[in-house]
Amino acid sequence: xxxxxxxxxxxxxxxxxxxxxxxxxxxxxxxxxxxxxxxxxxxxxxxxxxxxxxxxxxxxxxxxxxxxxxxxxxxxxxxxxxxxxxxxxxxxxxxxxxxxxxxxxxxxxxxxxxxxxxxxxxxxxxxxxxxxxxxxxxxxxxxxxxxxxxxxxxxxxxxxxxxxxxxxxxxxxxxxxxxxxxxxxxxxxxxxxxxxxxxxxxxxxxxxxxxxxxxxxxxxxxxxxxxxxxxxxxxxxxxxxxxxxxxxxxxxxxxxxxxxxxxxxxxxx
Amino acid sequence: xxxxxxxxxxxxxxxxxxxxxxxxxxxxxxxxxxxxxxxxxxxxxxxxxxxxxxxxxxxxxxxxxxxxxxxxxxxxxxxxxxxxxxxxxxxxxxxxxxxxxxxxxxxxxxxxxxxxxxxxxxxxxxxxxxxxxxxxxxxxxxxxxxxxxxxxxxxxxxxxxxxxxxxxxxxxxxxxxxxxxxxxxxxxxxxxxxxxxxxxxxxxxxxxxxxxxxxxxxxxxxxxxxxxxxxxxxxxxxxxxxxxxxxxxxxxxxxxxxxxxxxxxxxxx
Numbered sequence: 001x002x003x004x005x006x007x008x009x010x011x012x013x014x015x016x017x018x019x020x021x022x023x024x025x026x027x028x029x030x031x032x033x034x035x036x037x038x039x040x041x042x043x044x045x046x047x048x049x050x051x052x053x054x055x056x057x058x059x060x061x062x063x064x065x066x067x068x069x070x071x072x073x074x075x076x077x078x079x080x081x082x083x084x085x086x087x088x089x090x091x092x093x094x095x096x097x098x099x100x101x102x103x104x105x106x107x108x109x110x111x112x113x114x115x116x117x118x119x120x121x122x123x124x125x126x127x128x129x130x131x132x133x134x135x136x137x138x139x140x141x142x143x144x145x146x147x148x149x150x151x152x153x154x155x156x157x158x159x160x161x162x163x164x165x166x167x168x169x170x171x172x173x174x175x176x177x178x179x180x181x182x183x184x185x186x187x188x189x190x191x192x193x194x195x196x197x198x199x200x201x202x203x204x205x206x207x208x209x210x211x212x213x214x215x216x217x218x219x220x221x222x223x224x225x226x227x228x229x230x231x232x233x234x235x236x237x238x239x240x241x242x243x244x245x246x247x248x249x250x251x252x253x254x255x256x257x258x259x260x261x262x263x264x265x266x267x268x269x
Numbered sequence: 270x271x272x273x274x275x276x277x278x279x280x281x282x283x284x285x286x287x288x289x290x291x292x293x294x295x296x297x298x299x300x301x302x303x304x305x306x307x308x309x310x311x312x313x314x315x316x317x318x319x320x321x322x323x324x325x326x327x328x329x330x331x332x333x334x335x336x337x338x339x340x341x342x343x344x345x346x347x348x349x350x351x352x353x354x355x356x357x358x359x360x361x362x363x364x365x366x367x368x369x370x371x372x373x374x375x376x377x378x379x380x381x382x383x384x385x386x387x388x389x390x391x392x393x394x395x396x397x398x399x400x401x402x403x404x405x406x407x408x409x410x411x412x413x414x415x416x417x418x419x420x421x422x423x424x425x426x427x428x429x430x431x432x433x434x435x436x437x438x439x440x441x442x443x444x445x446x447x448x449x450x451x452x453x454x455x456x457x458x459x460x461x462x463x464x465x466x467x468x469x470x471x472x473x474x475x476x477x478x479x480x481x482x483x484x485x486x487x488x489x490x491x492x493x494x495x496x497x498x499x500x501x502x503x504x505x506x507x508x509x510x511x512x513x514x515x516x517x518x519x520x521x522x523x524x525x526x527x528x529x530x531x532x533x534x535x536x537x538x
Contacts, residue, residue, distance in 0.1 A: 139514055247405075
């Protein structure tokens with residue numbers, strides 16, 4: 001590699017990348033950071049993401065030769081930086097020598113129009129929950145995850161990590177309102193199912209009556225307040241996951257796993 | 270209330286209770302702390318738990334009159350403490366004025382002998398995951414959760430919180446080895462199903478073939494290493510949760526939710 005090593009924290013590329021550690025900075029730049037070779041490789045492989053810049057610590061350069069080559073081939077500017085400078089870009093303790101600046105290609109509503117299984121998170125506030133649901137949705141073969149305004153920032157470090165790479169596998173649409181999503185889903189022939197502890201229909205009845213084989217948009221509400229009145233009104237059915245024991249409720253990510261796998265199974269039978 | 274207010278952090282009851290903030294202290298005393306009126310009320314109501322002591326902040330005494338009365342009725346010693354002293358006992362930012370010292374009544378292996386649906390966590394290290402699985406197991410109507418040596422401390426503050434009260438709803442057996450659990454399960458007519466990404470049987474096939482209606486002990490392995498070789502050997506089947514999309518795997522708590530609800534549904538049909 002011929003580049004000189006960036007060792008100043010005041011280098012303009014470094015200050016620009018550091019701004020992406022905050023939600024405000026990510027929002028302004030429409031870009032976010034991914035740390036570690038695994039996440040960076042997923043981003044390089046994703047057709048919906050562009051690795052703009054790749055920062056590599058001096059001692060990691062030899063280890064990550066093929067990753068660096070493929071990032072560069074995909075159009076990334078590669079910068080070798082001192083270990084101290086790399087540490088300024090990290091959100092975790094161990095970025096393992098590489099941090100990338102990533103932009104998302106604009107995702108149109110048409111992703112929803114073709115969806116057979118989609119998820120809308122309605123003001124879900126915890127980034128760990130958002131990341132875990134993205135991972136579960138990916139595992140269940142969902143076509144899209146949307147987030148309403150007021151949800152956690154899906155590009156925060158914690159969410160990117162919790163998604164375990166799945167953020168790079170399926171379209172994730174932010175600032176999608178419930179009404180917009182419901183209209184698009186309806187036009188596409190998707191049934192809209194919201195979940196709530198007091199839902200009128202039990203998930204088990206929907207399974208028994210074979211109502212989950214149809215294209216479905218699942219709406220999950222916030223940890224503290226559940227789905228909004230808007231989401232209830234926009235849904236075809238409000239569904240409860242049955243509680244067989246004494247728990248008051250399921251945690252959001254567990255409820256999503258149960259619902260999404262029930263749909264995935266029904267759609268594949 | 271007639272007690273004097275404890276305002277010294279060196280009071281012997283306070284130092285004894287503070288020792289329960291560490292795993293070693295909990296293990297020595299066979300006791301743990303629960304924070305906040307909700308968790309304390311669950312512990313008071315649980316037949317498997319004994320609230321030994323209840324610490325109430327001076328400004329919370331009037332708010333929690335009925336909780337204090339029922340704890341005292343159940344045999345708890347109630348101590349009014351200064352806000353500063355209460356803060357020394359907390360693991361969270363807001364214990365909401367009450368912290369209790371709780372002991373667990375010894376749980377015999379017979380709980381497993383009568384189980385129709387049980388869970389064994391095999392060296393699951395993250396307390397948040399352990400607490401979430403306890404909550405999900407409770408929601409799915411499971412009869413018992415066991416943890417092998419090497420699992421997270423189920424009585425740590427993070428785990429108690431993640432269980433959202435479910436820790437007080439069903440028997441939780443710690444230091445249960447895989448072999449002990451498998452033998453007890455076998456004697457009770459429970460099928461032992463371990464989960465692994467490379468499992469020989471798909472969960473969907475088990476559902477389709479109606480093999481989940483039988484009494485079942487589910488074994489889930491560690492986040493990093495999966496189920497142990499011992500657990501594989503002790504199981505009747507190693508089951509994989511199918512991945513329909515591009516995710517490499519499901520997170521542990523999500524996989525447990527999918528498996529436990531599949532069993533609960535089959536057993537109730």
